[in-house]
Amino acid sequence: MKQSSFLKLLFVTLIGILFNSKVAAQTGTISGIITDENGIYLPGATVLLDQTFKGTNTDFDGKFTLLDVKVGKHIINVTFIGYEKIQKEVIVIENSTAIVKIILKPNTTLLDEITISTAIGGEAKAINKQKSNTNITNVISTDQIGKFPDANIGDAVKRVPGITMQVDQGEARNIIVRGLSPQLNSVTLNGSRIPSAEGDNRNIQMDLIPSDMIQTIEVNKAVTPDMDADALGGSVNLVTRTAPQSFRLSATAGSGMTLINNRRILNGSFLVGDRTEDKKVGWMLSASINDTDFESHNIEAEWDNEFEYNTGVQDTSGDDILQEVDVNPYSKEFQQRTYLVQRVRRSIAGNFDFQLDNNNTIYIKSMYNWRDDRENRLRLKQEILDGEDISLGDFVIDANNNLTRFPVEVSRETKGGINNSRNKSRRLEDQRMQNYTLGGDHLFNNLKVDWLASYARASEQRSNERYASFQSEYIINNRNSNPRFPFYTPVDAAFANDLSNFEFDEITEENQYTQEEDYNFFANLQLPLQMFNSKDGILKFGLRTRLKTKERDNNFFEFDLESAFPTLNDAITKDYTKGNFLAGSRYEAGRFASEEWLGDLNLSNGDPVFDEYLGENFLAKEDVYAGYIMTEQKVTDQFTVLAGVRIESTRTVATGNIVNYDSDGDFESFVPVTDKGSYTNILPSVHLKYSINPKTIIRFAYTNTIARPNYVELVPFRNILREDDAIELGNPDLDPAKSMNLDLSAEYYFDDIGLISVGVFYKDIKDFSYVSFSQATDNSLGSNTQGFTVFRPENGDDATVLGAEFAFQKKLNFLPGFARNFNVYANYTFLTSEANGVNDRSNNLELPNTAPNMFNGSLGYDDGKLTARISANFSDAYIDEFGGSEFEDRFYDKQFFLDFNVGYAITNNLRLYADFTNITDQPLRFYQGAKERTMQVEYYGRRLTLGLKYDLFKK
8 A cells, every 4th residue: 555545544544533432421531640658659550440341550650541431420449569459439520530649558468466568669660560561561660770789771771581781891881672783772761762872873872871860661572553663672761750749859879999990989869859739840850970980901802714925926917926824713913902991970850740730731851961981092902914025934833733923013002082171181982862851741521642842962072082003013922722812922022022112103183073863753642442342442643753863073183293202112101011900910011102191292283084084974864754543442351452553754864975095095085975765664563461360461462663774874975994905885775674573471460579471572574784795896996996895784685583581570478587588580581593695695694683592680688677689690692793704703702790789778768788790700702703712802890889878758
C-alpha cells in the first residue's frame, strides 16, 4: 500500500472512531495518585473498579486515570506487591473528574512476637511497574540502584538481564541490548531521545549521567507503537525525579581513593522538593558532583603473520623488488601507555508541575550534565621497519618460524593540553548534555491527551589538544612466548635509553568540536474503546516530530620546532615509570617530555594538516515524522491484547568534504558535497498478556523496529590517510537496518516482593551495516592511491539473533533466624547469532557485539539497620569488529566485575555507607583473531569510597 493511501485510510478511521464513540453519556472520570507513607510515588499499582472489568495501573509518578466511568458510587481496589490492599469509595459525577489520593502501608508479618516490616522500596516499585506493563520490560528504580555501588547510569543498567556495557576508563559507557551494538538502541529521557556527543556514531554516553539524578530506568525490550521505532535491541527510558507530595530533603557526601594511584575521590549530591499547601504547584531541585583523580595502565599490540624486505634486485623499470616472508603470528607493533586522568562529573536538574485544575496539568523538566575529562597520555610506540629500505639481514627467524628480532621505529609521545585554568596542561574533553522539556496532561471528558515539547543538545569540545613526539630506530628482541603480554626489549639498552637518540618528530595541536541538537514534539490522544466484546479497552493514537542536526568541526596544525628541540634530551622531561604498573613491572614507561613543558609551549603560525581533519568534518540533518494508532483491549479479566501500527518517515541531508591531492600527494583543494535521502517504514506490532493467576503472567510480542545509519556513514566524504595507505569513504546510499522481533516470556511474582522469569527472543535483521574492506585498483580515488585499503560502510545481507533470559529475585524470608534477612538477585542471558554477506566472507559469522553468555548476581543482607551486598557482573567474549579476514577480526574479551557495598542506619534519616568496586581488578581487553593475541589490555584498579546519606520526609 502506498504511504499516501495508508495515511488517508488512517485519518478516515480516526475521524470515524472519534465521532462514533460513546462519549460523556452519563459518565465521568476518576483520577488519582498513589503514594507510600513517606509521600513517595508507587508506580505500577493496580487499580480496579469494583464489580466491573475496568482497571488501569499507575505511571512512574504514581498517577492513574479511569475514563468513561458510569455516574454514581464506586469502590476502587488498589493492590501493590509488598503493601496492604486497600479499598476506597469514590462518587462519580457526570462530565466531572473525581480526584482521589491513596496512601498504601507496607504489609507486616507477625513472627516470634516481633513485627517485621516487609522490605519496601526500590525492588517493590520496580517489580510492580514491570508486572503492570503490557509489553516486555525490565525496570530499575533509584532506590534499587542505591543498593549497588553504581555511580553512573551505565553501571546501573548493566544489572538488567540481556544487557552488557562497553567500558571506557573503568566506567560503563556504551550500552549493548540483547547483543545489538550501542548505535542500534534507543536511549530517551522522559520519553524524549537523548542526543549523542560523539562525532562518528549515535552512541549515548551512559557514564555522563549520574545514577542519583534518575528516578527510574525502564528497559523496553519489545517496543509498543507509541514508542520510537529506532530500537533494534531495545529502548532505555530514563525517568527523572518528580516533585514530591510533601517536603523532602536528601543529601549525600562521600570520599575515597583509587587504589591504582592512591588519589582521592570526592562525591556529593542533594535533592530538595516540596509542594504548595493547596498541592497545586510542586517543585524539585537536585544536583550531583563526582570528582575522581586516577590512572589507567595500558599495553597494545597489532599482529601480523608476514613481513617484507628489499631483495636488492631491481625489476625492468628500475624499481626495487620486495619479497614477502610468511612467519608465525607476531606483534608487528607494540605500545605501552600510561594515562593520568581527572574526571569531574556534574549534574543539575529542576522539575516543576502546575495543576491548573482537576483535568489539566503542565510540567517543566530540565537537566544539565557536564563532564570534564582531563587526560595526559604517555605512549611508547614501537613498530616494525620493513619494506623498501630493509634487507633480510635485519631480521632473525628461529627454527620454529618465529620472528624473534627485527628493526623498529620508536616514538615517545606526550599527550596534553595548553596550560590554563581549564586545561591544566592536560587534554580536556568537555562533554555536555542538556535537556529542557515542557509537557502537559489533559482530560476532555473521555478524551485523555498528553503532549511534550523538548529541546536537547549534546556537545563534545577538545580545545588545544597537543601531542609532542620524538623518534628513534633500533633493533629489538621480540618476546612473544606469552602473546597475552607481548614485550619488546632493545638489543642495545643503553642506546634505547639515551634521550639524545630520539630526534624531533612533530608537535601538533588539534581542536575538535561536535554538537548534536534535537527538537522533539509528540502528542498522544486516548479514548475508551471496547472492541470484539472486550471487557475494557482504549484507543490511542498520536504524532511525533524529531528534528536533528549534527555537526563536527575540527582542525589540526603542525609546528616545526626542530631547531629549538632537536632531540628529546633538549626538552624538559619527566620519568613516568610506575612501580605498580598493573600490566607488569617490566613495562617501564621511562622518560617523556613533561606535560608542563608541552602545556607551556607558545605555539603559533602552525601549518594546517588538511588530511587530518577536512575529511572528518560534516554537517548532517535528520528529520523524522511519525504517527501511530494502537488499541489495548482487555478481552477477559486475564487476557489483554495490544495491537497497532507505527509509520516513520525519515529525511536526511548530509554535507561532507571531498579532499583533492596533487600528483605528489600534497593537498590541493577540497569540495563540499551534499547528498539527500528519504525513506518510510511501516511497523506493525502485537503484544499479548495473559495472567494465569494474579501471580503468573505470560507475554508474547511481535514487533518491527529499525536502526538508522550513523550520521558519518551517510556523509558523502572522502578522507585519504596516506600514513596508513588507507581511504575512508561515506555511503549516502546506506539503508537503515530493519528487524522483525518475536518475544515470549513467563513471569511469577512472589507476594513478599520477588520474581522468577524466563523468556526467549528471536530477531530477523535485514540490511545491518558494517565497514567493508577493499583494495583501490587504480588512482580514481586520489593520486598515488592504487593499492590503498578502502574502508566504506555497506549493508550486509541478513542476520539473526536467538536468545534466552532467566531472572530470579527473592528475599529468603523462609529461612530461620538472621538468615531470613538475606536476599538474592540473579539473571542469566544466552545469545547466539549469525550474520551473512560481510566482506565476501563465508556466511554464518557471528553478529558483532553479541556476547554468548551474560550473568548478573548479588547476595544481599538487610536487617533494617545493617545492609550489605556483594555483586557480580559477567559478560562473555564477542566479536567487536570485522577485519579483512578472520586473522584481523577484533574481539572484546570476557569481563567479570565484583563489587561490595555496605551501609548502616545510624538513625532513621542518617546512614553510613562504603563501596569497594572492581575487586577483581578487571581490565578492558581486546584480542585479534585468537584469544591469546592481545590487541589491548587496560587496567583501572580498585576503588574505595565511604560517606553519609541523609533523607528527610515530611509525612
